[in-house]
Amino acid sequence: MMDLFDTAQTRKLFPYFCSGNRGANVYFDNAATTHKPSSVISRISDFYTQENSNIHRGVYELGMSATDQYESTRKLIHEFIGSNSAKEIVLTSGATESVNLVAQTYGKKFVKKGDIILVSPIEHHANLIPWQVIAKENGAKIKEIPISKDLTINFDELDSVLSEKVKLIAINHVSNVTGMSQDIGLLVKSCKKFKIPVFVDGAQAGSHIKINVSELGCDFYCFSGHKLFGPTGTGALFIKEEFMREMPPYKTGGQMVSKVGFQDSTWTDYPLKFEAGTPNIAGIIGLGEAIKFIQNIDFQQLASYENYLSVLMTEKLAEVPFLELYGNSKKAAPIFAFNIKNIHHYDLAALLSENGVLVRSGHLCNQSLMDFLNIDGCVRASLSIYNSEEEVYNFIQALKKVVKFLSKSV
């Protein structure tokens, strides 16, 4: 097991931090993407140099071995998120493709004219726009899950929006802006009365909290590999088996067919019926390595270390005059969104970059949350397991310096 409180050791596992000047930067943009451990990088490199082959086709050993490696990632993900079987896992290119897949398959089949899809008003665009599209296509409506001022589901008002007309609820597990988590278990229980399926966007959860879809009870759950130390262009989608059976394919082509005639074709069994074409084989095998990396982390220690960083960040941010922090309770991930009075978030982020601090600014692909907060954007500092106490101090020092510099001009 890794000792997360020994940041120097953790950083040694990530070549990025050992690469000269770059490693000197304070990388606080982990909600956008995390760095990759050497085990993931070398696994991808090894695959291309020694094991390259297509999967699910060749009868030769190399091809069968590649298939086994690819399928072992599916098994690892099944164990990682606690699904009932590996057959409930679709390997995708990321969270965005996963949401689109469910919208265009489940949505196309089950959401009819006059039906409702409930989406929270604080979702990443990837968990909003695909629902808007299918709702428009099918003549259904998008309505809001009631959200309290503290940015969590308002369970007192939730019942008033639930009905037989609601065919799906879509919500994030952990916010990409605030790092706050939603009570998915309670939401699932509340939806049982009307048998409403619950879709959870877990893009920001996997590298911070233990996911167990069986305990959560949700029907769909997705995440991206690159936000949990894996390669870009990889991800996974959990679909409860009862929906797997009923949902039509998403894309069509090779690999997902059972029998092909000139006029008509039939589909292979799930989950492969959702994986048309040659997938990102090396990437998915790399994702398997990232899952192994995470499984080597003690999640209790992870919670304890990230909580330590969060408390320090909150304390230090409070020292900066006129700083407003958004949604700083029920944090499941050390993600901090803030603005400073009379200073534009873009100016702050651009000049923090000059000081070697890498953060995001803008609407963070979450314009509805910006509207909810009545702001047009903010700065986001998002931390991960390899960030240290020293980096928090460096970040705050740079922030104070930049604020002082910009304050001269406003």
Add this chain to the structure above:
Amino acid sequence: MKNRIKQIISDFSLFESWEDKYEHLIEFGQELLEVDNKSLRSDSNLIHGCQSKVWLFCRAENKKLYFYADSDALITKGLVAIIVFIYSGASAAEIIKEKTDVFLSIGLRKKLSMNRSNGLDMMLEKVNDCALNYLKNEK
């Protein structure tokens, strides 16, 4: 226009540290452009897709184009002020022909990158579009 480009490059060459360079950029924007120009801040002048809001308006007079701009962020305001300073008073043909990358020459291109966050690319594209439209309408 060539002289104005030279002047910008020469002015910025005096500054080496990021503090001095940005201080000059911010001051340049604040001195050249009006404060909170309400009439300019309309949806039709807004350049979409930037993290900060940028408004750019073009007017033609005596076969020359004149640009007016504003932004709600200090750095972006400085960037768009450089564009206004360089291209205002030039003919459409001169604008289209001019290929000097002034932002590369003053060392800001690499720092700020030509990406959507500051919209530099989109600002320059709008200037070019204004010139192209002018020539099209003239015909």
